[in-house]
Amino acid sequence: MKKIAFLLIFVLCCFTFSGCGSLYNYTKDLTSYDMDILYDETKHALTIQQTTDYVNTSNNILSYIKFHLYPNAFREGAKAKVVSVQNSDLAYPNGESYGDIKIQSVETSGESADFEVGGEDENILTVNLKNELYPNDRAIIYIEYEVTLANINHRLGYGENAVNLCNFYPVVCMYESDDFVCDLYNSNGDPFYSAVSDYDVTITYPNSYILASTGNQKTQNFELVKKTNILAQCVRDFGMVLSKEFQQKSGVIDDDLTVNYYYYNDENCDQTLEFVKKVMTFFEEKIGKYPYSQISVVKTNFVHGGMEYPNMVLISDNIIDDETYELVIVHELLHQWWYCVVGNNQFDYGWIDEGLTEFCTVYFYEKHPDYNRTMSEMISSATKSYKTFAKVYESVQGSVDTSMNRPLDEFATEPEYVYNTYVKGTLMFSTIYDLVGEKRFVNALKYYYENNLYKIATPSTVIQCFSRGTGKNLEDIFTSFLDGKVVIK
Ligand SMILES: [Zn+2]
Numbered sequence: 001m002k003k004i005a006f007l008l009i010f011v012l013c014c015f016t017f018s019g020c021g022s023l024y025n026y027t028k029d030l031t032s033y034d035m036d037i038l039y040d041e042t043k044h045a046l047t048i049q050q051t052t053d054y055v056n057t058s059n060n061i062l063s064y065i066k067f068h069l070y071p072n073a074f075r076e077g078a079k080a081k082v083v084s085v086q087n088s089d090l091a092y093p094n095g096e097s098y099g100d101i102k103i104q105s106v107e108t109s110g111e112s113a114d115f116e117v118g119g120e121d122e123n124i125l126t127v128n129l130k131n132e133l134y135p136n137d138r139a140i141i142y143i144e145y146e147v148t149l150a151n152i153n154h155r156l157g158y159g160e161n162a163v164n165l166c167n168f169y170p171v172v173c174m175y176e177s178d179d180f181v182c183d184l185y186n187s188n189g190d191p192f193y194s195a196v197s198d199y200d201v202t203i204t205y206p207n208s209y210i211l212a213s214t215g216n217q218k219t220q221n222f223e224l225v226k227k228t229n230i231l232a233q234c235v236r237d238f239g240m241v242l243s244k245e246f247q248q249k250s251g252v253i254d255d256d257l258t259v260n261y262y263y264y265n266d267e268n269c270d271q272t273l274e275f276v277k278k279v280m281t282f283f284e285e286k287i288g289k290y291p292y293s294q295i296s297v298v299k300t301n302f303v304h305g306g307m308e309y310p311n312m313v314l315i316s317d318n319i320i321d322d323e324t325y326e327l328v329i330v331h332e333l334l335h336q337w338w339y340c341v342v343g344n345n346q347f348d349y350g351w352i353d354e355g356l357t358e359f360c361t362v363y364f365y366e367k368h369p370d371y372n373r374t375m376s377e378m379i380s381s382a383t384k385s386y387k388t389f390a391k392v393y394e395s396v397q398g399s400v401d402t403s404m405n406r407p408l409d410e411f412a413t414e415p416e417y418v419y420n421t422y423v424k425g426t427l428m429f430s431t432i433y434d435l436v437g438e439k440r441f442v443n444a445l446k447y448y449y450e451n452n453l454y455k456i457a458t459p460s461t462v463i464q465c466f467s468r469g470t471g472k473n474l475e476d477i478f479t480s481f482l483d484g485k486v487v488i489k
Helices: 070-074 085-091 269-286 322-334 350-366 375-397 414-436 438-450 459-470 475-482
Strands: 032-040 045-055 062-068 100-108 115-118 124-133 138-148 156-158 163-166 197-206 210-213 216-221 225-235 239-243 247-253 257-263 294-300 306-309 312-316
Touching: 062 138, 070 100, 070 156, 100 115, 100 124, 124 138, 197 210, 197 239, 210 216, 210 225, 210 257, 210 294, 239 294, 239 312, 247 269, 257 269, 269 294, 269 322, 269 350, 269 438, 294 322, 306 322, 312 322, 322 350, 350 375, 350 414, 350 459, 375 414, 414 438, 414 459, 414 475, 438 459, 459 475
Parallel strands: 032 197, 257 294, 294 312
Antiparallel strands: 032 045, 045 138, 062 124, 100 138, 115 124, 156 163, 163 239, 197 225, 210 239, 216 225, 247 257, 306 312
């Protein structure tokens, strides 16, 4: 996600194969989601039948499976807020509005199953299995449910111009350290953590709408409705946006990557599409091949600057100036590499994807002087703004916590999260860039990417890969930043 807070702008935000592409020889068995969705525009609701074919990748025998129910964070009385108080007016243009998810029935192995909607904040669905599930075995869970949308400019909700359908479905919680990871929604950052999976989704919707989404679409037109089937393989999440006002421009890179731009007002749409192609081409060269066949940039109603989903990024329609609009596009497209392909626990270690994404954005501008931003100016601006943040916090609160390795719910405020994750993350990678030089840094980007395709990177993965990729032991630099010991001068 991109939150706008400082610098020149640090926006608040966000083949044919089995497995993940012959390109990278990913052959691991994946969990798959099959969904049949009906969108009711009058009720602003989705009726969904979902079949999840879950693979037990743990070493434990499981008797139940847990799913996140993110739409319940949008309900009245939710403990976890979806936006901070400061962003509330922008998010809710017509006042308070609520949505939720109602689980109607669950089956496993073709029979009705025991299930419970619970967790700390009605955020978790627990499904009890008929039979114990052994490591590497599969369980099929069929769920019928309805999602009601709030009138909110957010990842999930309907706004004036578009309907954002992201984090709308029960997604299996990651399983780590002998338990499912069930973190709550959080208005800071992107509170998501998931494994790459395969998706086969069919959505039926009024034929006045245009659909942007993750994956590859095939649409049938009927008298009143459209029915679109979407296939997406080896993706970390799945999102869609519907709008009656979308216009679409498309281009191709290297004959194998389609670039789509969906917008409802952009006088410079051709220029925007060319910019997207330029960004994708540049980072395919500097980081590694983008392994999917399409990327869609979607201008939509969104409270923050932008938000990333596999094959699709949301860019806010409330960004006024072209330069900021482009900067947010660079940021969100970089998340295709950092988060979507190389995954991380965004709840616990937001700096892993946000810090590297922000610094790579700076690197893009350094290598494209036509856009009038240089690395030295951007880093100097980031340094100044970080120092101001630390000074203000110290004077108001008596002390400032500058550690970076904290889960989202341990940052007291939104600025504390943004400055320690985005801004300090930029300064950390900039320090490493200055130390090792461009060639070794780019080598580390490629090394980190190639060795973590579709996997989950942890802090130690980042430290090891950047040390190996640059040929320098960077552990002390990383830990001094992460632990808050380094003094920003
Ligand atoms: Zn981001």
